[in-house]
Amino acid sequence: MNTSSAYRNSSSAGDTTQRRILVWDAPVRLFHWLFAACFAGAWLTAESEHWRLVHVALGYTAGGLVIFRLAWGLVGTKYARFSSFVRGPASVWRYLLGILRGHPQRHVGHNPAGAVVIVAMLALACALTMTGWATYNDVGGNWPGEVHEALASIMLALVGVHVAGVVVSSWxxxxxxxxxxxxxxxxxxxxxxxxxxxxxxxxxxxASVLAFWWWQWQVAPAPIAPGSNAATSHQTDRDDAD
Structure with missing residues (x-):
């Protein structure tokens, strides 16, 4: 196990020097909260045609954030790098056994079990972005939309697992x-x-996220006002289709 990410035994003499240290850099924290907000917003607007463009913009934003996080996981600070917390099944099992035995090993960064959830969420976010793009652009028929909805449900379940893990670890x-x-x-x-x-x-x-949102706002089609010629024509087309 990586000794740089796990605490030393509490009986060590070095414990007298423990103090408040910086663990999570600003990019990691910004990614965490922006990604959470984007997923929550996308989930809440998923079934509304009125908010469809917001849903799409938030989905693309989440996808872009994941791309950044993958890059930062390679070149970022100590606890941001995947090499500091992604471990094999044996490490995950040892960590879970420690919890069951009442002697959980504390990690300064992500623990091995939490790392599994984090990697799964990043992979799911990539798949959600791709299937969402295919659905929005009518690529591949109906199956991308069905897969997109299923993946969103799995992501919601993983978010629940993540939150539960945070609560348990905090306790x-x-x-x-x-x-x-x-x-x-x-x-x-x-x-x-x-x-x-x-x-x-x-x-x-x-700044990149805000610029993207501004650009999405600028290119969004103007809403059709009730009673306008465009609205009347649109309603006539629908009546003819019926």
Missing amino acids: LHRENLVGAMLSGHKSGHPDEGIKRVWRSVAAIVL
Whole structure:
């Protein structure tokens, strides 16, 4: 197991130096909350034709955020990199056994079980974006839409598992993991913290998302006002079709 991401035994002399350290950089935290907001918004607007363009924009945004997260998982800070938390089945099993035996091993970054859920969510988000694009552009018939809905339900279930895991881990280790993802700080040894917040990268990501939303707003078709000639023509076409 990666000793850089797991706490030393609580009986070690080094515990006297534990203090508040920086764990989650700004890009990771921004991705986490923006992705959560995009998925929630896309889920709530999925069945509404009136909000279809919002649904599509949020879906594309989530897909773009995942692309960024995959890149940052390769070149980002210590606990952002996949190499720091993605482990094999044996590590996941040992971690789960520790929980069952009442001796869970605390990790400064993501624990091995949480990493499985995170990777699954990233993969599902990619599949959701592709099937959503195919559905919106009428590519491939009806099956992309059906797959898209099924994947969205699986993603919602994974979100539930993720939230439950955060609650359980927060209780087991007596720490506020939600607060840590907001502030970026947790308790640990001084040599375990990261050095830079990378606010500049987070600012670029946020500016890109806002620019994309602005562009989507600009190219969105204007709504048809009731009583207008276009609305009357549209209603006539529908009546003729019926």
